[in-house]
Amino acid sequence: MPEGDTVYLAGKRLRAALTGRTLVRGELRHPRLAEYDLTGRTVTGVASVGKHLFTRFDDGRSLHSHFRMDGSWHLYRPGMSWQRPAYEARAVLATEERVAVGFALHDMELLPTADEPRLVGHLGPDLLDPDWSDAHAAEALRRLTARGDSEIGPVLLEQRVMAGVGNLYKTEVCFLRGISPWTLTRDVPDPAAVIALSRELLLRNADRPEQSTTGDLGRNQHWVFERGGQRCRRCGTRIRVAEQGESVYARLSYWCPVCQPGPAPAHAPRRAPRRR
Structure with a gap:
């Protein structure tokens, strides 16, 4: 599962590429969101909260995404080939200059920006919160x-x-x-x-x-x-x-059993078990 810094960096890059720009393509390919089209909406900001990402629009809505085990956001120039298969794309947000593609985003929701706390209000303090105190x-x-x-x-x-x-x-x-x-x-x-x-x-x-x-x-x-x-x-x-x-x-x-003394499984192997 991606760490918080991976989501933070993705948010930072999306914010720089999309904020203040109008979408010329706004496809949502997630089964629950396929009826929505974000074309014509202007991105007002992108925020990460722990492992959650919110892309905010000028109509007062936010697109929530969570990376889970294998999700990611990629940025491309128009016309560039994507690094992951098109069938894995769950969102395509394009401006005249950049194309943001969200791959394998199993958790997505389009909700009022004011309702974002409903999805992240249960979380503990965000270790990458810029206002950490x-x-x-x-x-x-x-x-x-x-x-x-x-x-x-x-x-x-x-x-x-x-x-x-x-x-x-x-x-x-x-x-x-x-x-x-x-x-x-x-x-x-x-x-x-x-x-x-x-x-x-x-x-x-x-x-x-x-x-x-x-x-x-x-x-x-x-x-x-x-x-x-x-x-x-x-x-x-x-x-x-x-x-x-x-x-x-x-x-x-x-x-390391020497550098980290304390309780441990009695018969732990030295090598990671193979995943089937």
Whole structure:
């Protein structure tokens, strides 16, 4: 699932390309929205909230989209070939100069802009909120510590606690804080530092497509994420990987058993299991 910084960057690029411009093509190909045509509407702004994106129009409506596992927005010049198949396109918003195509956007809704809180009001503080304050940090801490009996890995993914963290940053935050993803939240030392680090990593990568947590934008971008069976960059121990979470919420967790002491599955393999 895309991280909050991916959605933030998509929103930033769409905002620069579309805001203040009138659509010469406004197709919505989602089954629930196929009857609507946005041609002639002017885009007044684009805003990201956690992993949600709102494209706003001059008629007081917003197009909501959520990336889920494989969604994305691409920008093209008129006449350019698309990088994904046309049958995956769920929205085509074109001006005279740019064409924005939303691919594999399973969750889309056209709603009054004033009603946007209906879709995001349940979320915790947005870690990439430009108006982030001590009050946001305090609210995120309150929500996180209220999950004291739950493992910290899934709690970090819970958008109702704080919005923006996906599996990559969950994994890397746990490594950098030296805690096992299976540690109960009540046993996490300095949970406020966990929140601060989550925000720091998202901010660090918010304006670029590369998501580096090591400071390296080359081949060594991550400490443990998707490195099951490889050597830890700090201590040389083999990185372990195991599924964590229940049902559709299960995700792979990667960790170094030396750098991240604490509870862990008894028979976790070193390499990620093959997906069928």
